[in-house]
Amino acid sequence: MIYLLCVLLLLIGLYGVLVKKNLIKIIIGLSIMEYALFLFFAVIGYREGGTAPIITKGFEKAVFVDPLPQALVLTAIVIGLAVTALLVSLAVRIYEKHGTFDIRKIRRLKG
Amino acid sequence: MNLIVLFVAIPLGAAFLMPLLGRVARKIPDILANLANFSLLVLALLATKQGLVVYKIGGWEAVGGIPIGIYLVLDGLAVLMLLIVNVIGFLATFYSVAYMERYTDKPRYYTLFLLMIAGMNGVILSGDMFNIFVFMEIAAIASYALVAFGTEAEELEAAFKYQVLGTVASCFILFGIAIAYSLTGTLNMADMSRVIAQQGIGTPVFFVGTLFLVGFGLKAAIMPFHAWLPDAHPSAPAPISAMLSGVLIKAIGVYALCRVLFNVLGLGKVSSFLYILLVLGTLSMIAGSLLALGQRDFKRLLAYSSISQIGYIILAFGLGTPLGFLGGLFHLLNHATFKSLLFLNSGAVVYSTGNRDLKKMGGLSQRMPVTGTTSMIASMSISGIPPLSGFWSKLIIIIAAIQAQQFIFALLAVVVSIITLAYYLKVQKLAFFGKLGEAWQEIKEVPAVMCISMIILAVLCVGLGILLIPGIKAVILDPAVEVLYNGARYAQLILGS
Amino acid sequence: MNLLHYLIIIPFIVGLFCLVIPKKLSKLRDLLAIGGGLATFYFTIVIFLRKPVEWFYNDLLLLKVDNLSGFILLAIGLFGVLIVLYSLKFMAGKERLSEYYTYLLWTIGGACGAILANNLILLLVFWGFLGLTLYLLIGIGGPEATPAAKKTFIIVGGSDCLMILGIAIIWSLTGSLQMDNISIHLTGLLPTVAFLALAIASFAKAGAMPMHTWIPDCAEKAPIPVTAFLPASLDKLLGIYLLGRIAMDIFVMNKAMGTLLLIVGAVTIIAAVMMALVQHDLKKLLSYHAVSQVGYMVLGIGTGNPIGIAGGIFHMLNHAIYKSCLFLTGGAVEHRTQTTNLNRLGGLAKLMPITFITCLIAALSISGVPPFNGFVSKWMIYQGVIQLGKDGDKLWIIWLVAAMFGSALTLASFMKLIHSVFLGSPSPTTPRPVAKRNEVSFTMWMPMAILAGLCVIFGVFAYRVPLKNFIFSAVPGISFLGFWSPGLATLLIIIGIILGAIIYWLGNIKSLRTDTTYVGGEIIPQDNRVTGVDFYDTIKDLGPLKVIYKKSEKKLFDIYDQGARVIFLFTKGLKKIHTGLLPTYLIWVLMGTVILFFILVKG
Known part of the structure; x- marks a missing residue:
């Protein structure tokens, strides 16, 4: 069920990328897609009734959630940040040159 | 400290130093970048003698046969790819010394360039799925920024489209990694391969395979995921175009795709996947060549031609035979040389004339003999004229297709090679032969550093055919073919059990 | 070194020398060119008299001279000398002469190689190389010759590509690339396709219909010695030689x-x-x-x-x-x-x-x-x-x-x-x-x-x-x-x-x-x-x-113009759908993904 919600979020992001005409909205759509995936990744590592994977006294035999996905998602979030930052800066520059945020009007390269 | 760590460490370190030292003196960025890339080139040459190397970062040994640390793996395929990346990388840096005088900010340019190299080397050497993703993103983000480096309207537009599609591709890949992890409980590629082999290839593996196919296919610009490439590659500065078309789409696209499909997921013997590769390769091959034929812009033509040539490579891999892999890998190597050379040629033309429109050129080889001659060699090589290198790889691919009983695909490959010849002769006719235009009476040949890069690449285009001589083939190409063809042995080799 | 190697190596080396000799020493270059031609001619005579001559590499018969190829070699040698001799005066004072003699000599060497080759791949290499030298030689004719050179090379080089297909089929049928031990009966589709592919390559070289259209264009623009040497004599020798080979030896x-x-x-x-x-x-x-x-x-x-x-x-x-x-x-x-x-x-x-x-x-x-x-x-x-x-x-x-x-x-x-x-x-x-x-x-x-x-x-x-x-x-x-x-x-x-x-x-x-x-006397308008x-x-x-x-x-x-027309139709269509709109491209990606999932995961 929770996986389906992730997919739903992904589809919402995809919708934004596909349908929205504004560069910034496209970027937001992309970010939503990315976060849906991060969520998905983190959820994969979840174990029923698990706790944080820190070994402390008295919890040696407890059920831990898988720590690996969490580490990976942290890395991926950083990468996602870089991507978003670059995209936004590109969008700003595009607005300076093209004078618009409308993706339909930014089509000098074709054919 | 093992030698192969340096492949990532040197460019990362140099990229870090560049902004710090770059402003100290004018010459420092050039020297630093060239030094870094030259040492990488030497390392890559040394790596050919290494044999299989598995390096465990931090010395984390496997626990109970299950690898826990980060692995760097140098096998036959990685050696070949490292050679390609670092040879072209060095020549492009060398070329940049003169070419990038046109732009204002050399230190940042070199920083991004070195990051890109670090990313590609990392993808090639990485032994676990997640690091492939991380290094791929490093290379990709650097390339997005480099495409926009000129910050003109077209360049920004191209970079934006490139990045949106590139990010979508990354999402697919990350999704694939997540599912693969949930299936196997490991990220180490060798371990994953072993677990999948034990579990058997079922629908989930197919699902993951398709995700990777789309993701890496987008990075490799395979039809129908190619649309960003003809915008992005021509917009970058010429040496970067050479890197993108010559190396990047292969390192983070084709290489990663093959590695994951054939070595990790073990789909190398699954006919439906191979057939899809055949079909997609053929589609790219045909569409790319047809579109290239209709271009007036020199660099855009070359970009479409890249799509077409990548199609050849994918087609060859899709045959799934040793000969097919040999042809594909050899073509990958050749394409790196001649396509980089052609982009450097286009850069030389832009440098001298400030113009990319073929219809406005003409007779340039009278004034630019080195550019003219080297572009001639590259064009003939890519069109598959004997005895240049491109001929041999094309020959092997077509023979392999016939051997695999894929006659229609062989025929299409032949037809496309005729079209390829046609559009490269068009380039030669419009740009380098014919009457010298009025406007270009005063132009000069480009500076010597640029010429040297082009000449070295031209010599490679002429001489790479020697890699097929049995003794040399056994050193460079055969180990790489072995890796792809016996994809299932990968786990065994790495884990040593 | 085998006697046969001289025929290929001499023209190539001499040609290289011609290329690097400085422009001032044009007399020396002319002498070199004619000397290279004569030396090749001499060796063709020697080889003709001594035939059959063969050269093995790792037990593979790569080069050989038999009765069919012997006299063709002789003819190539003779024509080579005559054309170089003729060019000395005819081409004097024209531009890019060093290149001209180089390509001419390389053509001689390549032609000898193509005739000598007993291995199909070797034949293909020399054959294709000749297309390149032909293209370059026509290009010597100056800017006006460029379109003709392009057309020539597309037809000739394109048919060479078909030759690869033919050779690949021959290899898959017989497992051999040695011309002397291949004999294929023309039954079934594959042998026929292979035969046609090779025949088309020979037609294009020799200039038989429908692959002939490059010859008139080439003759009009290229320097006359080039026309006299390549389309008129050498390419005929080669094209018909190949046709003879495939009709007599390789295929039944x-x-x-x-x-x-x-x-x-x-x-x-x-x-x-x-x-x-x-x-x-x-x-x-x-x-x-x-x-x-x-x-x-x-x-x-x-x-x-x-x-x-x-x-x-x-x-x-x-x-x-x-x-x-x-x-x-x-x-x-x-x-x-x-x-x-x-x-x-x-x-x-x-x-x-x-x-x-x-x-x-x-x-x-x-x-x-x-x-x-x-x-x-x-x-x-x-x-x-x-x-x-x-x-x-x-x-x-x-x-x-x-x-x-x-x-x-x-x-x-x-x-x-x-x-x-x-x-x-x-x-x-x-x-x-x-x-x-x-x-x-x-x-x-x-x-x-x-x-x-x-x-x-x-x-x-x-x-x-x-x-x-x-x-x-x-x-x-x-x-x-x-x-x-x-x-x-x-x-x-x-x-x-x-x-x-x-x-x-x-x-x-x-x-x-x-x-x-005619009336007589006066100058007639x-x-x-x-x-x-x-x-x-x-x-x-x-x-x-x-x-x-x-x-x-x-x-x-004209097969060239008609072919181009058809190809450009496709090109135009494809160009039209590359609209430059990002959403369109994204839709392609999604469509592709859906189709791939449908095929790979469902099926």
């Missing part, structure tokens, strides 16, 4: 493929000669004949019987001789008058006697007039066709008529050529005899004279010299069946000439043209001269022919 011919060759041959003969009739340019006229004559060779090989094949191969040799002679005389004319436009030439016979005589001999040879060499080989081809009829081919009469009719039309068009260039009244642009010498210099007329001499020798002593030494050993099993009676052939030719005349008169009856008669150019223009207006000529002027029969 069947009836359908034989008939196909016959059709190609017959169509090529007639169509090309019809085009030649109406040309107004010396070079173009000659080039259409270079196409037309290929028809005879293909026809000869298509008969599939020894006499026909021998005739075809002998005709290839003869054609190389007289056609390069003709082009060289054309070059001499161009050298003296700076034009090859038939309208502007005339009355050169007195001024350039040697050129005139050699041209006349070659023209009579190509028209198949006894006792010159063209007659002998054509006659052998006729015999082959007759033999074919005896063996039960019902269509033999069509092939025979086509061949003879073509011969008559050839004669007719050369009457026009001789008249407009050498006879008739001088045009205002023809050089006046100001100096004593209007003949071209020694190094130029020498090659022409040698070739003309060969025309005579090969004709008069046909049996004793060329046939005995070159041809019969190459094609085993020839018997003349008592047909060796020139009388019959002469009769047939006369019939042919009458046929041609009927066509001519048919046109004339409809529209009689009048020309101002340009437009009143009888130039001979329009001799056959009336056939242009003959009913259905009119339509065909019109269409061919629009390049409707």
Whole structure:
């Protein structure tokens, strides 16, 4: 069920990328897609009734959630940040040159 | 400290130093970048003698046969790819010394360039799925920024489209990694391969395979995921175009795709996947060549031609035979040389004339003999004229297709090679032969550093055919073919059990 | 080092030297070039006398000389020397000479390699390389030659690509790439495709229809020695050599493929000669004949019987001789008058006697007039066709008529050529005899004279010299069946000439043209001269022919232009869907993904 919600979020992001005409909205759509995936990744590592994977006294035999996905998602979030930052800066520059945020009007390269 | 760590460490370190030292003196960025890339080139040459190397970062040994640390793996395929990346990388840096005088900010340019190299080397050497993703993103983000480096309207537009599609591709890949992890409980590629082999290839593996196919296919610009490439590659500065078309789409696209499909997921013997590769390769091959034929812009033509040539490579891999892999890998190597050379040629033309429109050129080889001659060699090589290198790889691919009983695909490959010849002769006719235009009476040949890069690449285009001589083939190409063809042995080799 | 290596290595090394010698030392470069040519020629003679010579590498027979290739090598060597000699004067003072000699020598080396190769891949390498040198050599003709060079290379290089396909199929069928131990029966689709692929490659090289269209363009723009060397002689030798090889050695011919060759041959003969009739340019006229004559060779090989094949191969040799002679005389004319436009030439016979005589001999040879060499080989081809009829081919009469009719039309068009260039009244642009010498210099007329001499020798002593030494050993099993009676052939030719005349008169009856008669004394205005150019223009207006000529002027029969038109349709469509809209591209990605999932995961 929770996986389906992730997919739903992904589809919402995809919708934004596909349908929205504004560069910034496209970027937001992309970010939503990315976060849906991060969520998905983190959820994969979840174990029923698990706790944080820190070994402390008295919890040696407890059920831990898988720590690996969490580490990976942290890395991926950083990468996602870089991507978003670059995209936004590109969008700003595009607005300076093209004078618009409308993706339909930014089509000098074709054919 | 093992030698192969340096492949990532040197460019990362140099990229870090560049902004710090770059402003100290004018010459420092050039020297630093060239030094870094030259040492990488030497390392890559040394790596050919290494044999299989598995390096465990931090010395984390496997626990109970299950690898826990980060692995760097140098096998036959990685050696070949490292050679390609670092040879072209060095020549492009060398070329940049003169070419990038046109732009204002050399230190940042070199920083991004070195990051890109670090990313590609990392993808090639990485032994676990997640690091492939991380290094791929490093290379990709650097390339997005480099495409926009000129910050003109077209360049920004191209970079934006490139990045949106590139990010979508990354999402697919990350999704694939997540599912693969949930299936196997490991990220180490060798371990994953072993677990999948034990579990058997079922629908989930197919699902993951398709995700990777789309993701890496987008990075490799395979039809129908190619649309960003003809915008992005021509917009970058010429040496970067050479890197993108010559190396990047292969390192983070084709290489990663093959590695994951054939070595990790073990789909190398699954006919439906191979057939899809055949079909997609053929589609790219045909569409790319047809579109290239209709271009007036020199660099855009070359970009479409890249799509077409990548199609050849994918087609060859899709045959799934040793000969097919040999042809594909050899073509990958050749394409790196001649396509980089052609982009450097286009850069030389832009440098001298400030113009990319073929219809406005003409007779340039009278004034630019080195550019003219080297572009001639590259064009003939890519069109598959004997005895240049491109001929041999094309020959092997077509023979392999016939051997695999894929006659229609062989025929299409032949037809496309005729079209390829046609559009490269068009380039030669419009740009380098014919009457010298009025406007270009005063132009000069480009500076010597640029010429040297082009000449070295031209010599490679002429001489790479020697890699097929049995003794040399056994050193460079055969180990790489072995890796792809016996994809299932990968786990065994790495884990040593 | 094997003797055979010299043939390939010498021209390549000497060619490289020519390329790097500084421009100031042009005399040395010329000497080197001619020396390289002579050395190669010398070795071809040595090898011819010592044949068979073979070279093994790792037990693989890579290079060899046998009876078929021996004399072709000899011819290549000879032509190489003659062309270099001729170029010394003809090309003097032109640009990019170093490159010119280099490419010329490389061509010689590549051609020797292609003929020597016993391994199909090796053959392919040399074969393709020759396409490249041809392209570069045409490019020497300057900016105007570039489109012709491009077209030539697309056709020739493109057919080389097909050759790869053919060779790959041969390899997959037999597991061998050695020409001497392959023998494939033409049954089933694959062998047929392989045969066709190789045949098309040979057609493109030799210039048989429908791959011929590069020859007229190339002849018009390329320097004349290049035309005389490559399309006129060398490419014929190579193309027909390959056709002979595949028809005799690699494949076992069947009836359908034989008939196909016959059709190609017959169509090529007639169509090309019809085009030649109406040309107004010396070079173009000659080039259409270079196409037309290929028809005879293909026809000869298509008969599939020894006499026909021998005739075809002998005709290839003869054609190389007289056609390069003709082009060289054309070059001499161009050298003296700076034009090859038939309208502007005339009355050169007195001024350039040697050129005139050699041209006349070659023209009579190509028209198949006894006792010159063209007659002998054509006659052998006729015999082959007759033999074919005896063996039960019902269509033999069509092939025979086509061949003879073509011969008559050839004669007719050369009457026009001789008249407009050498006879008739001088045009205002023809050089006046100001100096004593209007003949071209020694190094130029020498090659022409040698070739003309060969025309005579090969004709008069046909049996004793060329046939005995070159041809019969190459094609085993020839018997003349008592047909060796020139009388019959002469009769047939006369019939042919009458046929041609009927066509001519048919046109004339409809529209009689009048020309101002020559009165004497005064200089005749340009437009009143009888130039001979329009001799056959009336056939242009003959009913259905009119339509065909019109269409061919629009390049409707040009495989290159038609191919380009179709390809560009696709290109335009594809360009249109690349709209530059990011959402569109994203939709492609999603569609692709969905389709891939559907195929791979569902199915």
